[in-house]
Structures are given as C-alpha cells and as structure tokens.
Amino acid sequence: MKCNKMTMISNSDGATGEDFRILFKMDISMTYPNSVTIEEDSDTGSSSDSIKETGHTNQESQCPDTSAIGKKKLPPKATIGVPGKKRRLTSEVWDYFNIIPKKDPNEELKCQCKKCGNEYSAESKSGTGNLHRHIKKCVKMTTKDIGQYLITSDKGALGTRNAQFSQDKFRELLVHAIVRHELPFSFVEYEGIKNVLTYLEPQIKHITRNTAKSDIKKLHAREINRLGSELRGCPSRICLTSDAWTSIVTDGYLSLTAHYIDSNWLLQKKILNFSYMPPPHNGVALAEKIYSLASSWGIEKKLFSITLDNASANDSCVAILKNQLKLKNSLVCDGVLFHVRCCAHILNLIVQDGLKEIDKSVELIRECVKYVKGSQTRKLRFTECVTQTSLDSKKALVQDVPTRWNSTYRMLSSALYYRLAFCHLQLSDSNFRCCPSLEEWGRVEKICSFLQVFYEATNAFSGSKYPTSNLYFPQVFKIQLKLSEECKSSDDFMKRIGSQMFVKFNKYWSEFNLLLAIAVVFDPRYKFQFIEFSYNKLYGPGSNELVKIRNALFDVYNEYVRTFNISGASSSCSRGSNEVYSHGAKDQEDNQSFDVLEDL
Structure with missing residues (x-):
C-alpha cells in the first residue's frame, strides 16, 4: 500500500524531486522505525542510494525495491560531522586538506592544507574550486617526496631545502672551482661540461671565458681587500x-x-x-x-x-x-x-758537499735502481729475488733526483733494505754487473746512517702547518753534535766527510739568527735550560755564545715593554739579573725529557 502511495507521488505532475525525497524518507521511517539511515552525498547534497541497516525487524518488506536497498552496504568514507547529518567527502581535494573541528556550532566550518597549513572554508556552499586552485599554486605541493629535496648537513644535523637554482651562486662556485683546481678559463666553454651542467639544470645560462676572467678579477679584488684589512x-x-x-x-x-x-x-x-x-x-x-x-x-x-x-x-x-x-x-x-x-737551503748545501765524497758509491746504487726499473722483465726478476730472500716486496725501490739530496737519501735507504735481493740478482742475472762490493755497501750504510740526522731535520723545517722556529735550535744542535763526533772518528772515510761538511756548517751557522734560539725559550718543552745544556755540551760552561743569546732575550723583552708601555713591568730588567736562569744547568744535562736527545 505504501509502495503504491510512493508510486502515485512520483508520477504526479506537480511533485518535484525534493518533495519525493522528503516523503520517501518519512514513509520509510514510519514503516521501519530505527532501522535505516540515509546518507547524503557531500558535494551534490542529494540523498545517497544506500540504506545502511542499524537494527532488525520482524516485519517483511512489502516493497522488493526497498528491501534490496536495505541490504546494500558501502565501504566507510570520510565524512563531515554535522549534527543530524553525515556527508561523505568524495572529492580528491580532501586528500590534501584536513577538516578543522568546530569549537562553536555557529562558526564557519574550515579546512587546513596538509603541506603549508593555510586555512580555507569547508562549507558546501563554498564549493571546492578554491581548494583545487590552492593545490596547483602551493609551493610545498610541487615536491611529491623527500627524494626530490636536497639534503644539507650543518654540524651533524640534517635539514631540507628546496632545490632553487641561482645563476649568481652558480657563477661564484664556478670561478672558485677554476681557481682552486687551476683550470683554464676555457673550461666554461667545454661542450662536455656545458652538456653536464645543462642536464643538471635546464635553466642554466652558460658563460664565456671572458666572463669567467672578469668574475675571477672581481673575486681577486674582494679577497685583496679582505686580506688587507686582516693584515692591517x-x-x-x-x-x-x-x-x-x-x-x-x-x-x-x-x-x-x-x-x-x-x-x-x-x-x-x-x-x-x-x-x-x-x-x-x-x-x-x-x-x-x-x-x-x-x-x-x-x-x-x-x-x-x-x-x-x-x-x-x-x-x-x-x-x-x-x-x-x-x-x-x-x-x-x-x-x-x-x-x-733559509734553514732547509743551508742543509741542502751542507749535505751536497758531503755527498761529493761518495760519488762512486752513490752512482753504483743509482745504476742498480735504474737497471731494475729498466724493463718489466727485470722488475719481475727482481721481485722473485725479493721473495726468495723473504723481504717485503711492498716497500718501494726509490730512484733519486740528483739535485735533491733527500731523494738520494731515500734511494740509499731503500737500496740498503734490498741489499740481499741485489746480491741474489747478481748471481742469477749475468747482465747485472753494477752491484756494489762489500766495502762499497759498508760505505753506503755509514753515510745513510749519517744523513738520517739531516733528513729528519729537513722534514721538520719543511712543515707549513705548524711553527718551525722553535724546532730550529734542537735540530741544529743534533747536527752540530753529529758533525763534531764524525770529525773525531777513527774511520778516515767518515772523518773526511764530517770535516768537509763541518766547514760548510760553520760558514752559515756560526753567526745564526739569535731569534731562533729565543724561540726555544718560549717552548715549554725546552726553555732556557736547554740552551744552557746545548752550549755547555758544545763549547763548555760560560761560553760567549750563551751570553749573546741571554742578552738578546732580554733586549727583545725590553723592546716590547717600551712598545706597549706595560705598566708595573720592570723595564729596567738588567742583564745582570738573569743569573736566576743559570742555576740547575748541570742537573739538566742528564735530563732525558727532551725529545731531541733520545737518539744521542
């Protein structure tokens, strides 16, 4: 009977779709109380064609169509919680926005962007057009995943930033690379480089060699101004x-x-x-x-x-x-x-003088190294000899540069290590005829041990990332002590070499800069006691050299007192008051706390 009533209403000429919806809802509620709930579409506002069962009834439906609708179920959807009314959010924009719960029933319903946090109206009368427009222009919507971000590190903490290209920054980094790696200006015009840069950033504007030259000149001018201010x-x-x-x-x-x-x-x-x-x-x-x-x-x-x-x-x-x-x-x-x-230059002159005495022995070692490195076959044969003598083949066999004595020392040192291998090669290879004799090997061993002191001093003087002035006096003291010992040696060969090198040593270091001795006083590992110990060892107690250094030390102190006008400082520090530094000098002679004395 109710189905007939619904049919009559739906077929009436004066009834509208909205009237049909209201009457249909009322009719169903009267027939099936507390049994169904009608859900409405969130966008269109029309009733959904699904009726969800919320209870049970003993009455059977007299309308087949109504019972069929009551059995239909839909998956749960996101809804807007309006009292007495549930709307499903089916638009794709709700994947990017969150509904903000209302604190007051009378206030406007709003939503918030999940990426940037901007808020917009979520009322059905406002529609979703403004939300669609925001999705297209939202800056944070353009990057879909974290893989498209550039990861930067600042003191161990990771952060993210958008990959925005800057032409000015690109040119700055490019000229820095040219300067740092000593590249030619034409580097910016290489086709391969331009293709790589275009692939990384299509918006890039390539520059010419003249532009790179101009940028480097500007960079040079900025650095000159900065460094000049720092120096002044x-x-x-x-x-x-x-x-x-x-x-x-x-x-x-x-x-x-x-x-x-x-x-x-x-x-x-x-x-x-x-x-x-x-x-x-x-x-x-x-x-x-x-x-x-x-x-x-x-x-x-x-x-x-x-x-x-x-x-x-x-x-x-x-x-x-x-x-x-x-x-x-x-x-x-x-x-x-x-x-x-220059200390390293003086050392080079002294050692070159000493190497003249062993030209024959050094020349034989040089010929041995050249012979082994002459071909791949000889290298393999020498490697076999090294293996048979149970030596480490990973140690390099060095060939020297005659104008650099430290490379000559390394050549002699490596040749002495492979001494047995060279002797074995002489027995197995009839073409190898430049192997030194036992006497010549003995000379090479002595001179190599003698040059080790100079080699260590040269390495210490050649440092560029640490102060070297405080290392001068201890190293020169070791050299002078070594030369003095060799001049008194019973070996005529070493005595001749030591005497010749000592003459060159006195030529340059008899009147050395006293500032290098003063630097040792400020080194807490040595102080003035080491100066006293060294000169007592070389010249005996109370030498004139020690007095000169003591006077120079107090002259520098008084100079700084006058320059900076230090109040309360005793600018009248007389040279006679420095006897306080002379006590305990004899006790220091046996002190083994100085690193420089460990090998003496």
Missing part, C-alpha cells in the same frame, strides 16, 4: 718569506708570503704576491720590489723578520731593506733579528 688589523707582527723564480721562458717572478698569528691565536700563512720581476735581479732591485709590495699592503711598519735563501744578492737586499725600515723606526731591536736564512 692583525695584533701581532708579520714575518715575510720571499724567493725568486725563473720560468722556462726565462721570465723572472718574485713571491712574497706572510706568516702571522691572527686575533684567534691561529697560525696563518698567506701568499701576498706572485709578481713579475724584471731584470736585473740584484740586491737593489729586489729590495725595491719587496718594499713596494709590503707598502701596497700597508704592513711596512709591522714587519718582524724576512726569510731568504743564501744567494749573495739577498744579503745586499736585506741591508737596503733594514736601512729603509730604520728610517720609520719599525724594526725590533734595531734590525738585529730581521734577517733569517
């Missing part, structure tokens, strides 16, 4: 190192390097200039060039010392520089400590 504001004095160099096309160049302690007490090494040096390369021209370069940086009044090699032109260069700086009253102790000779 440096609280300490600055030590210079200079050397001349001639290119393969005979063009002369001069380098100038600054060493100083910055405001953070860190050792800094900066190459100030590498400039063209026109002829002549005499003392006057070198002095004018160095002084002009120092003046261009504004540090001519902050110089402490300059280190040069032992070329004769450098002696006259230093004399002229000292006169120029004295006019401005900018030297410590009136320039007595200004000139420092």
Whole structure:
C-alpha cells in the first residue's frame, strides 16, 4: 500500500524531486522505525542510494525495491560531522586538506592544507574550486617526496631545502672551482661540461671565458681587500718569506708570503704576491720590489723578520731593506733579528758537499735502481729475488733526483733494505754487473746512517702547518753534535766527510739568527735550560755564545715593554739579573725529557 502511495507521488505532475525525497524518507521511517539511515552525498547534497541497516525487524518488506536497498552496504568514507547529518567527502581535494573541528556550532566550518597549513572554508556552499586552485599554486605541493629535496648537513644535523637554482651562486662556485683546481678559463666553454651542467639544470645560462676572467678579477679584488684589512688589523707582527723564480721562458717572478698569528691565536700563512720581476735581479732591485709590495699592503711598519735563501744578492737586499725600515723606526731591536736564512737551503748545501765524497758509491746504487726499473722483465726478476730472500716486496725501490739530496737519501735507504735481493740478482742475472762490493755497501750504510740526522731535520723545517722556529735550535744542535763526533772518528772515510761538511756548517751557522734560539725559550718543552745544556755540551760552561743569546732575550723583552708601555713591568730588567736562569744547568744535562736527545 505504501509502495503504491510512493508510486502515485512520483508520477504526479506537480511533485518535484525534493518533495519525493522528503516523503520517501518519512514513509520509510514510519514503516521501519530505527532501522535505516540515509546518507547524503557531500558535494551534490542529494540523498545517497544506500540504506545502511542499524537494527532488525520482524516485519517483511512489502516493497522488493526497498528491501534490496536495505541490504546494500558501502565501504566507510570520510565524512563531515554535522549534527543530524553525515556527508561523505568524495572529492580528491580532501586528500590534501584536513577538516578543522568546530569549537562553536555557529562558526564557519574550515579546512587546513596538509603541506603549508593555510586555512580555507569547508562549507558546501563554498564549493571546492578554491581548494583545487590552492593545490596547483602551493609551493610545498610541487615536491611529491623527500627524494626530490636536497639534503644539507650543518654540524651533524640534517635539514631540507628546496632545490632553487641561482645563476649568481652558480657563477661564484664556478670561478672558485677554476681557481682552486687551476683550470683554464676555457673550461666554461667545454661542450662536455656545458652538456653536464645543462642536464643538471635546464635553466642554466652558460658563460664565456671572458666572463669567467672578469668574475675571477672581481673575486681577486674582494679577497685583496679582505686580506688587507686582516693584515692591517692583525695584533701581532708579520714575518715575510720571499724567493725568486725563473720560468722556462726565462721570465723572472718574485713571491712574497706572510706568516702571522691572527686575533684567534691561529697560525696563518698567506701568499701576498706572485709578481713579475724584471731584470736585473740584484740586491737593489729586489729590495725595491719587496718594499713596494709590503707598502701596497700597508704592513711596512709591522714587519718582524724576512726569510731568504743564501744567494749573495739577498744579503745586499736585506741591508737596503733594514736601512729603509730604520728610517720609520719599525724594526725590533734595531734590525738585529730581521734577517733569517733559509734553514732547509743551508742543509741542502751542507749535505751536497758531503755527498761529493761518495760519488762512486752513490752512482753504483743509482745504476742498480735504474737497471731494475729498466724493463718489466727485470722488475719481475727482481721481485722473485725479493721473495726468495723473504723481504717485503711492498716497500718501494726509490730512484733519486740528483739535485735533491733527500731523494738520494731515500734511494740509499731503500737500496740498503734490498741489499740481499741485489746480491741474489747478481748471481742469477749475468747482465747485472753494477752491484756494489762489500766495502762499497759498508760505505753506503755509514753515510745513510749519517744523513738520517739531516733528513729528519729537513722534514721538520719543511712543515707549513705548524711553527718551525722553535724546532730550529734542537735540530741544529743534533747536527752540530753529529758533525763534531764524525770529525773525531777513527774511520778516515767518515772523518773526511764530517770535516768537509763541518766547514760548510760553520760558514752559515756560526753567526745564526739569535731569534731562533729565543724561540726555544718560549717552548715549554725546552726553555732556557736547554740552551744552557746545548752550549755547555758544545763549547763548555760560560761560553760567549750563551751570553749573546741571554742578552738578546732580554733586549727583545725590553723592546716590547717600551712598545706597549706595560705598566708595573720592570723595564729596567738588567742583564745582570738573569743569573736566576743559570742555576740547575748541570742537573739538566742528564735530563732525558727532551725529545731531541733520545737518539744521542
């Protein structure tokens, strides 16, 4: 009967779809009380064609269509919780927005973007067009997964940032790479490089070699201004190192390097200039060039010392520089400590003199190494000899460069290690005829042990990431002590070598810069007791050399007292008051706490 009523209403000409929906809902509720719930579509507002069972009844449906609808079930959907009304959210925009629960029933229903957090109206009357538009323009919606982010690390913490390309940053990094890796300006025009960069960033604008050159000049100007400000504001004095160099096309160049302690007490090494040096390369021209370069940086009044090699032109260069700086009253102790000779260069001259005595033995070792390295067959044969003598084949067999004595020492050291292998190779290979005799091997062994002291000193002096002035005196003391012992040796061969090297040693180090001895006093491992111990060992107690160093130490102290006007400091520290440092010198002679004395 009710089905007939529904049929009559649906077929009436004056009834609308909305009237049908209301009457149908009322009719079903009267027939099946508390048995069904009608769900409405969230977007269209029309009733859903699903009726969900919420209870049971003993009455059978008189309308087949209604019972069929009551048995139909849909999967759960997201809904908006409006009292007395449930709407399913079927639009795809709700995958990107969250509904904000209402605190007041009268306030407007809103939703929030899951990515950026922006809020928009979620009322059905507002529709979803504004939500669709936000999804298209939302910045954080453009990256779908974390794999498209660039991961950056800052002190161990990971962060994320969007991959936004900057043309200015690209050009800055490109010129830094050219400078750091010494690349040609044409590097930016290589087709292969341009293809790689275009693949990584399609929006990139390639630059030419002239643009790269211009950018590097701008970078150079910025760095000069920054370094100049740092040098002029440096609280300490600055030590210079200079050397001349001639290119393969005979063009002369001069380098100038600054060493100083910055405001953070860190050792800094900066190459100030590498400039063209026109002829002549005499003392006057070198002095004018160095002084002009120092003046261009504004540090001519902050110089402490300059280190040069032992070329004769450098002696006259230093004399002229000292006169120029004295006019401005900018030297410590009136320039007595200004000139420092290159220690590594002096060592090279001394050792080269000693190597002349064993030219024959060294030449035989050099020929042995050349023979082994002459072909792959000889290398394999020598490796077999090394295996048969139970030696380690991983140790390299070094071939020297005759102009560098430290490479000669390494060659002799490696040849001595493979001594048995060379002897075995002589027996198995009839073409190998340059193997040294037993007497020559003995000479090589002695000279190698003797040169080890010089090799260790050269390595210590050649460091660039740590101070070396405090290492000078201990290393030179070991060398001088070794030469003195060899001059008194009973072996005529070693005595001849030691005597010849000692003459060269006295030529350069009899009047060495006292500043290098003062640096040892400030080293807590040595202090003044080590100076006393060394000179007592070499010259006996109360030597004039020890007195000179003590006087120079107090002269430097008084100089700094006058410069900085230290209040309360005893600027009248007399040289006679330094006897406090002389006590206990004899007790220090047997002290084994000094690293330099471990091998003596």
